[in-house]
Amino acid sequence: MTAPRKPELHIVLCSPRGFCAGVVRAIDTVERALKLYGPPVYVRHEIVHNRHVVESLRTKGAIFVEELDEIPDTDAPVVFSAHGVPKSIPAEAERRNFFALDATCPLVTKVHREAEIHFKRGREIAMIGHAGHPEVVGTLGQLPPGAVILIETVEQAKKFQPNDASKLAFVTQTTLSIDDTAAIVATLKARFPDIIGPHKEDICYATTNRQLAVKKVAPVVDAMIVVGSPNSSNSQRLREVAEHEGCPRAVLVNGAADLDWSMFEGVSRLGITAGASAPEVLVEEILDAFAEKYTLRVDSVSAASEDGIFFPLPRPLRPATAAE
Structure with missing residues (x-):
């Protein structure tokens, strides 16, 4: 008696993914x-x-x-x-x-140094980021209390009232959504044309590249798996980007053991990526888990090369x- 034929599944791997x-x-x-x-x-x-x-x-x-x-x-x-x-x-x-x-x-240290320079030059500093995230706590803690004002949303950017709009600067958390951050920055620049930003944007290359890859893949798959921990900011942003780009189902999982197989019923094209703190072995375990249930065709879509970094x-x- 022959084993029943496994359904076919086209997996699209995002590149780059995983460790930065x-x-x-x-x-x-x-x-x-x-x-x-x-x-x-x-x-x-x-x-x-x-x-x-x-x-x-x-x-x-x-x-x-x-x-x-x-x-x-x-x-x-x-x-x-x-x-x-x-x-x-x-x-x-x-x-x-x-x-x-x-x-x-080192890219977080860069943000610390930027904030210190702005402070020494007498500027009030706005930080775009998420309250309570260790990176934000660390950046705020480079300077005296009150020297840096945290802004999390466009609405907060609209209400922000600096002491002196002519002496204003901003920095950002390195693991934010590119699009969400751009909207907040645009709001601040429209209100305060003299605001000074980073010479090179603070969102790190790895966050940017992984989000760009998801933007390429999310519109052409039925579901997206983001491998990463729930407390990983950059991983959460990847899931949000997939949703914003029109992917019907996007899920963040620690690994293969967390897969809810009911989510993938009827899926013929599946995207997979991994946050910057997720090891590739977890992606391989998920591929193995799908290979037990499906006949896989695996392709890769690349947004950037990180060779040599x-x-x-x-x-x-x-x-x-x-x-x-």
Whole structure:
């Protein structure tokens, strides 16, 4: 007796997807610290917002905490996550003589420096971002309380009243929706023509490229899977972009175990992407899960190349330094 014929499914993979250079640097920071110094390595906050990555590092000896007061007095490395931290955190680490390693993404550090320069030049600063996100908390914490005003929506941009419109600047979170941010920026520029923005936009290349790929694929598929954790801002934005671009069904999942198969009934073309903190192994597991139920045809649609983009490790972990 022959097995029933599996239905056909055309999968369109978005490219680029998954890990960006900042995430690779952050994960490598923890792994190299574990290799050089042995466990434990303490990490303040999730190194990146992905459950699979965090659990993998935990099994290797990383200990994740939310605040430094959870760490005992220790000589072990203490790593700051890719999202960046307020200035009070490294100051506290120094006070306690911790061996601190800063895994902040260099593109987030760029936003910190921009905000500091604006402040030194006497400008009031608006930050476009999401309240409570670690990256936003870290950027706000670079300057005294009240120096940066957070704007989350176009409506807030319309109501924003600076003290002096001639001395106004803005920065943005790196993981926002390109279109949503553009609308807020346009509102601010229409109201305050002299407002100063970044020389190069703050939304990072990886966020931009992944959203552009989704924009290409979403209109031509019946459903879209975004691989990523619910607390990952860039992953959530990918799901929203897919919806905005007309994809009938867009879902964010941690991995294959989270798939709701009823969502894919009647689907003949399926798009798949992954947030910048989601490892490719999770995409491969989802492809394997679909291959058990369908006869797959897999294509890839590319929006940009990220070949050659690389961020060096924190200086104490670089091979020449570590060997000294």
